[in-house]
Amino acid sequence: MTSFARKPDHLISAQVLSGLSGSSPNDLLVADCSFDLQNPGQGYLVYQQAHIPGAIYVHLDRDLCGAKTGGNGRHPLPDRDAFIERVRELGIGNDTQVVAYDNAGGPYAARLWWLLRWIGHGKVAVLDGGLEGWRQAGYETTNGSAGSRRQRTEFSAGASLVRTANFDDVRENIASRRALVIDARAPDRFRGENETIDPVVGHIPDAVNRFFRDNLDAFGFFKHPDQLRAEFATVLGVWNSGQVINQCGSGVTGCHNLLAMEIAGLGDAALYPGSWSEWVAQPGAPVATTTAR
Structure with a gap:
């Protein structure tokens, strides 16, 4: 159960x-991101219990x-300005160190980690374990x-610390092969088996x-x-990390792979x-169901 010392801007030990813990509220914010995809209200009940x-x-x-349109996925990115305002309401300032955790191995905490970096806030880490x-x-x-009530802050967003790809980028990549697409879902869902969440089975062609x-x-x-x-070197093969597009079912667990790559120096x-x-909500988007490579 050893928690190794790592870069403090990405991962932090208990x-x-x-x-x-004695830091002022302006200096530290701990965020419980516990969640259950099958029962969206369960995470808050877990939080209230402990x-x-x-x-x-x-x-x-x-x-x-953000708001779902029926074509932008199950967990679309929030509007950037709206998310910045929500960050202020949560009590996160520019100098606040944020530590995120959840009850599911870190994917929901990693989503907050990634989103804060998306708006230029680098002082965020995920609690290991x-x-x-x-x-x-x-x-x-x-x-x-x-503990869920904090005073509003005047957070000012900065340049993004992350990169994104959109549907057109990924669709074009099937022909150009400029990037390696890595899918973070369970292997059976990737293969097109035991799909219980999305209406179409399979994976993006050429993804690993x-x-x-x-x-x-x-x-x-x-x-x-x-x-x-x-382990990621085995997945990447000849590709470097700057040529990688991470994805998953809805843009949440893909953040976990991004965090792991950062921890690994990738x-x-x-x-x-x-x-x-x-992807599967777009007309004509190709789908593969071949065995994972």
Whole structure:
């Protein structure tokens, strides 16, 4: 259950976070992003039952997504200005260190990590091991929802620290092969089996599979950077990380692979936010169901 020391701007241990617990609200914000795709209200109930003292609750659908149109996927990116305003309402200032965690291995926390970097806020990290890691380290939790209320701040967005790709980019890439598309979904869904979320089975042609949970060890902590680097090298082959487009079902677990790549020193990969759920909503978008490579 060892949590290795890593770049503090991407991943933080329970021990380090505990040492920051005396920080002022302006200096530190802990965000509980727990969520359940099958039951969108469950995450807040989990938060109310037990969360890190002082943590606020951040809801995937309400806080980390935009309006659905029927063609932009299950978890579309929020409008940038609207998300900046929501960041202010959450109490995040330009000097605030944000630490995100969840109860599911980190994909929802990674979504907040990525979105904050999208609007230029680099002072954000994901708690290694999440809520369970915090408990295993011997730290207390609290209940209720008092910690979810904070004063509004005057956050000013900066230049984006991440890259994105859209549907047209990914569609064109099938012919040009300028990028390697990595799909973070479970291998069976990637192959076109056991699909329970989206209406079409399969994957984007020529994509390769890297299940986001493979970034974690048996105890739910991120693998050591060297191990992640070696495993992603197998996935990448001749491609470099700057030629990668990460995607998943709806632009959430793809952020987990992006975080793992950053931990491994493989930065500058892009995210296709609409991902599979947007892809299959576009008329004529090609689909593959071949065995994962």
